[in-house]
Amino acid sequence: MSETAKKIKTFDQKDWVKENLSYHKDSGSWAWIYHRITGLALMGYLFLHIYSLSTLTSGKEAFEAKMKTFLSPPLLALEWLLFVFVLFHSLNGIRVVLVDWADGAKYHKALYRYSWIIGIILFLAMGFVMFSHEIFKLFGK
Amino acid sequence: MYKYQSSKNSGAKSWILQRITGLALVVLMLGHYILMHYSPDSGHTYEAVLTRMQFSWYRIIDLLFVTLAMYHGLNGLWGIFRDYKLAPWLRISIISVLVILGVAFTAWAYNIIFSIPYVHNIALLL
Numbered sequence: 001m002s003e004t005a006k007k008i009k010t011f012d013q014k015d016w017v018k019e020n021l022s023y024h025k026d027s028g029s030w031a032w033i034y035h036r037i038t039g040l041a042l043m044g045y046l047f048l049h050i051y052s053l054s055t056l057t058s059g060k061e062a063f064e065a066k067m068k069t070f071l072s073p074p075l076l077a078l079e080w081l082l083f084v085f086v087l088f089h090s091l092n093g094i095r096v097v098l099v100d101w102a103d104g105a106k107y108h109k110a111l112y113r114y115s116w117i118i119g120i121i122l123f124l125a126m127g128f129v130m131f132s133h134e135i136f137k138l139f140g141k
Numbered sequence: 142m143y144k145y146q147s148s149k150n151s152g153a154k155s156w157i158l159q160r161i162t163g164l165a166l167v168v169l170m171l172g173h174y175i176l177m178h179y180s181p182d183s184g185h186t187y188e189a190v191l192t193r194m195q196f197s198w199y200r201i202i203d204l205l206f207v208t209l210a211m212y213h214g215l216n217g218l219w220g221i222f223r224d225y226k227l228a229p230w231l232r233i234s235i236i237s238v239l240v241i242l243g244v245a246f247t248a249w250a251y252n253i254i255f256s257i258p259y260v261h262n263i264a265l266l267l
Contacts, residue, residue: 036221043214047242050207050250057256060187067185083174090167097160130178 027112031092038089045082076130083126084119091115152223155216162213169206194257207250215243 023029052070055062069075095111098104104111128135177184193199222235 039214039217040221043218046210046214047246050246050253053253054249056187056190056253063187063190071181071185079178086170086174090170093163094167097164100160126174126178129175133181 027109031095031112034088035092035096038085038092041085042089045085080123080127080130083123087119087122088115091119155220159213159216159220162209162216166206166209166213169202169209173206191257191260194254195260200254203254204251207254208247211243211247211250215239 025033052066055066070079092112092115095104095108095115098111099108183189219236219239222232227235
């Protein structure tokens with residue numbers, strides 16, 4: 001075996017979880033990991049979403065009986081939290097496109113930071129859109 | 142070296158489609174989220190859905206939305222599997238499951254959208 005071949009770090013497929021966890025991660029690695037997790041969650045949600053709207057075929061009563069569950073405060077809060085997944089996947093997706101098509105490799109770390117700032121602002125804005133009626137009701141408007 | 146391992150499909154088409162559908166979905170998804178939540182009723186009552194669905198443009202956008210989302214999601218899922226070295230039988234099985242899931246759920250969603258009736262007197266709703 002040549003010298004260079006010895007220097008190449010290899011690892012057993014058995015320990016890939018451990019190896020992956022021990023790997024030094026920069027913003028790009030985290031973006032990759034979060035992009036996968038949010039993507040998987042959104043895919044699961046899409047299936048759930050089609051299933052939960054399927055009562056639309058059986059008319060008003062069936063649909064609104066089902067929707068009652070989704071109008072409870074904990075589930076409304078979950079819908080807001082889902083927006084975190086949507087926002088991360090959207091903004092990081094835009095970042096990926098910029099890296100691929102617009103020389104974004106030069107500024108991808110800055111883009112990652114901006115994504116978080118824009119994401120937090122949009123998350124709070126959506127919170128206002130979703131709960132403004134409750135907020136106004138609370139203050140007697 | 143890759144003579145016996147590669148296929149003619151480089152994945153370039155799926156890569157570019159993933160980006161195009163992704164960008165379209167950003168716009169559609171933000172619109173969908175705002176539309177469904179700007180008032181408590183807009184996403185959760187039958188009247189609101191029925192009223193929207195009187196306009197065929199909403200149906201067309203929804204059909205497009207669910208198709209793009211399903212393609213983008215399942216193509217992304219396949220992208221995750223592609224990161225691992227899979228035996229050919231496993232690869233074919235996974236693709237089959239993903240395609241069947243995609244076709245079945247898209248057909249279900251189409252069926253839901255088309256099942257919502259057009260009302261004769263639209264003034265009663267608006």
